[in-house]
Amino acid sequence: MTKVTLTVNGRAMSGECEDRTLLVHFIREKLGLTGTHVGCDTTQCGACVVHMDGHSVKSCSILAVQASGSTITTIEGLAGQGELHPVQAAFKEHHGLQCGFCTPGMVMTAVDLINREGGTLTEETVRAGLEGNICRCTGYHNIVKAILAADAEMATGRQAAE
Structure with missing residues (x-):
């Protein structure tokens, strides 16, 4: 067993696990x-996306011991207590979910995309940015619409702050 120490959603957390434990299983089980879902365990679906040191990663592709010392943000830590992150609010407002299984990974991927390319997103760049995140329910139309709306809102907020 190996001790893994992470900063998760702003809090120092640790636990012991086998060296072969995937980060997604460590987050969920330990x-x-x-909120981080296990979909395929093969990096195909994107349901397990979290932010590691500020960038989206598929947590089923990383061992927990590899992530030790990192800062992790999960869907639970994305917004303040009792609040929604602008991307979460846009998914709700624009009906960007149905069953909700893929939603945490979609939201985490979208936040990273907006953080990297915000203010310049188009339908094409959003669809390309979501490659690797599978939704079996929605057809992606409302997901893309929600991300574009959140991008516009967040760009307005950035401009107002400047």
């Missing part, structure tokens, strides 16, 4: 944060 830390009890079940």
Whole structure:
């Protein structure tokens, strides 16, 4: 067993696990944060996306011991207590979800995309940015619409802050 120490959603957390434990399983089983979903365990679906040191990663492709010392943000830590992040609010407002299974990974991917390319997103860049995130319910139209709306809102907020 190896001790893994992470900063998760702003809090120092640690636990022991086997060296072969995937980060997604460590987050869910050892830390009890079940918002990050296990879909395929093969990096195909994107349901397990979290932010590691500020960038989106598929947590089923990283061993927990590899992530030790990193800062992790899960869907639970994306917004303040009792609030929604602008991307979460846009998904709700624009009906960007149906069953909700893919939603945490989609939201985390979208936040990273907006953080990297915000203010310049188009339908094409959003669709390309979501490659690797599978939704079996929605057809992506409302997901793309939600991300574009969140991007516009967040760009307005950035301009107002300047």
